[in-house]
Amino acid sequence: MLSKGVVYAKAQALSAGDPVFAAAQCRNYLSVDRCVACFDAGVSKLVNCTNANGYVIFDNCFIRYEDFDEFYTDPYFMMDGTGLQYLSCGNQSASQPTTFNQGVDGVLSNIRDATPKTSNFYVASTRQIISENATVYATTQCIANINQTICQTCMNTAYDKLTSCLPSTQGSFADMACFVRYSKTPIFDDNQITDISTVLKGHSSKLVAIVAAVIGGVVLFFLILVLWLFYRWKKSKKTAQGPSDLNGALYYNYKDLMLATDNFSQENILGKGGFGEVFKAILDDKNIVAVKRIQVQHAGGKEEFENEVKLISNIQHRYLLRLLGWSSEGSNLFLVLEYMPNGSLDRYLWGAQRGTLDWNQRYEIILGIARGLVHLHDEYHFKIVHRDIKSSNILLSDDFRPKIADFGLARFHPNDQSHVSTGFAGTLGYTAPEYALNGILSDKVDTYSFGIVVLEIISGRRSTELRPYGSSSTCFLLEDAWEMYENNKHTNVIDETLNLNKYEHEHATKIIEIALLCTMSPASDRPVMSEVVSMLQEGKSSAKIQLTRPTFIRYEDRRIRINHANPKDIDATQELHTDTKTITN
Structure with a gap:
């Protein structure tokens, strides 16, 4: 791209499992060599990322990749996590802060107004600061392919943030849509300055017309506002009552x-x-x-x-x-x-649609559930433990993308604590033993439940389905899978309705081992979900890891002790023979 003077490029890869969409942009003042060097530095950082998205922003360039392409035209569009906003102020102050602040404010306001109106959303400008006997260099660049409105919004934010740096002699701001920087140290050569005088003159000549339009627009605005309020009142869709802090619900x-x-x-x-x-x-x-x-x-x-x-x-x-x-x-x-048109996952495992999911669909469902749990545990502002991960709480979109549902039992988890003690709430057959028996709750409880769901997806069996195996009288799915693994027969766990080729068979076997890794006891032996995602993506087998058997809640255990403020016994096996049972406190 650089040989043609173009400093922005995008690419995509759709052939290897998950799609990948990427974009990169260098600052317009860079030479080819400096642009390539910045790009190489960014790639060296991103190759260590294991998430489905990532970005790096330097003073001279940015690189971003996602598993969706909407960010090409709307950089604020995010499916995973939240966007980045970065502000850096220098640690050296101007000797004459009053005049220096005025000069920097002037150049920043000029590039704020001019950049969205340029053809390439880029400006490089300077201003002489007489009292400092210095020149302030300022440059700004919006991401290519976006519209003028998005660029202007980012410019306004950048101006507000950077003026708070004053009287610092340098500062830089970046978010997903733009980059702005000022400094007493030269950023670009004098022959690279952008002529924005025409743009700024056009801006000022329209001021009177804008004021007149605003006055007329105010009247129209209030008329529209009255009609809108009447419409909302008639539809009765929104109210001020109920839970607060809702995000658009x-x-x-x-x-x-x-x-x-x-x-x-x-x-x-x-x-x-x-x-x-x-x-x-x-x-x-x-x-x-x-x-x-x-x-x-x-x-x-x-x-x-x-x-x-x-x-x-x-x-x-x-x-x-x-x-x-x-x-x-x-x-x-x-x-x-x-609305999820394909309903819940369990109907495709042992319900009316049993046997209709191929191996690739099952793998993508497994990976999607894992990514959803990573977001809850690591990417949200607080750690959230779902507490009720099971096949009936996994819903499928029209393209069989999984979505974790039913957050009625979910709880915030203090990030500085390994676990908390609480009353049991969940579904027997999916719940980790340390939580079901002793009320010890951590994110590893979700890891355990995820392992059970993976075994269900691969086997097409319910976790509570009893099956005779070997010397044992009867086994639930987890115990059955562990006995098969210990006898090197865990390929027998794979659903008989799947017609796997050699590669798929080996892949499924490795995923079984990862599932068993998620169910190990004690809980500290289990991986966190971000590690699980890495293993799933890399197809890494746990063969080199010494797996330890979990604590089984066995068929003959007639009663499970639940710890409450007022402890009591709950007979949990009556329904455990045929179906799962949800218990809450």
């Missing part, structure tokens, strides 16, 4: 949900669980959504509902189910969620 009137679900008819039921029913609904006569009706079964039910609303509304990730809205009127509690 709408409040829905109970009557609207009744209408959208045809009075919660049996024909619209998508599924049933321990907390209620899920209905298919059509809102505004066009949008298909899922409406989850929450049944308050105990005193803490309303609190759990509000917990789920707050959690889902603030978490945005491609592998986590998105909350669209909610409703709370008396005992009527509802979540409005994005």
